[in-house]
Amino acid sequence: MDVTRTDLIRPPDAFSLESSANEVREQTFTRSTELWFDDGTLIIEANGVYFRVYKGILSANSPVFEDMLSIPQPVEDDTVVYEGCPVVKLYDSSTDMMHFLKALHFSSYYDATKLTPFAVVSAVLRLSTKYQVDFLRQRAFKQLSAIYPTTLSEWDKRESVSAAIETFEARPFAVFLLARETNTLTLLPTALYLCADSQEIDYILDGLNSFDGAHIELEWPDKRACLRARESLALDLRSRVFAFLTGQLPLPGCRNTTVCNNMRLRWLQSVESSLGSGIFSVQFPWGQFRSGVCEYCYAASQAHYKSERTKLWDELPGKFGLPSWDNLKRTVSDLV
Secondary structure, X not given: OOOOOHHHOOOOOOEEEOEOOOEOOHHHOOEEEEEEOOOOOEEEEEOOEEEEEOHHHHHHHOHHHHHHHHOOOOOOOOEOEEOOEEEEEEOOOHHHHHHHHHHHHOOOOOOOOOOEOHHHHHHHHHHHHHOOOHHHHHHHHHHHHOOOOOOXXXXXXXXXXXXXXXXXXXXXXXXXXXXXXXXXXXXXXXXXXXXXXXXXXXXXXXXXXXXXXXXXXXXXXXXXXXXXXHHHHHHHHHHHHOHHHHOOOOOOOOOOHHHHHHHHHHHHHHHHOOOOOOOOOOOOOHHHHHOOOOHHHHHHHHHXXXXXXXXXXHHHHHHOOOOOHHHXXXXXXXXX
């Protein structure tokens, strides 16, 4: 990432020793029930929850922790310790911190090859970005990229891997906002495409509840981009991708114009009601279409369909006012 370590830390006290009393009393602690090692060497507080972990593990995996924990702390009367452990306060969600620390301390906790709760993926990506834990950031990005890819061939295979991360109604919105936050920008076009294509307009305008019940919604520039692209893609689907059905694609080599035209009209009527803006969501049943038209019309129509779909995939980021795929890929060159 093209950022400094300092930029990732909220100045001046985002990463500091808690200060109040020389020895923290037991009753002031809300211990994490998920992560508390009795022989741990560091206690992290996040939003009122305390995690007792190992300083060496954090320092070995995160240059941010390594830098901050290597700075000698002055011995003062108000430095907080608990059973000899320094207490470090961080300004992160306690739930995010729990998932992140468990992923660092237990190698099997975050297995990207298995069905993963979105809370785990988002927490790991968010905090591994902030604290520069590269291997976890790469793992989370790779898992999300399998569902929100940069190539059309990967997109067409996404249904076989989409179950790898918990599904819920607001997932494309949540992924889009997470990608913005973590600078994983190649996730943006397909996440926003799914917001535009598969969601009700009210959700685009007003937002909806995420996996944890929290309300999320896009910023107004992204809402506008979403609605504009929704209309543009719907027109492209009819005028470009399905031009072979609407009569806009010349087919001079047709061997039976009357039969083929009638069949195309029947297919257009059949698919019209379900088209929407789903250029990349609709899979046309070519085997059935082939049985009703001449071989020339079948081959020419299929070649046109594939060509226009490929062109529109290349244009997809621009539909939402985003940089090209190549430019987006350069922003995550450290992750691939």
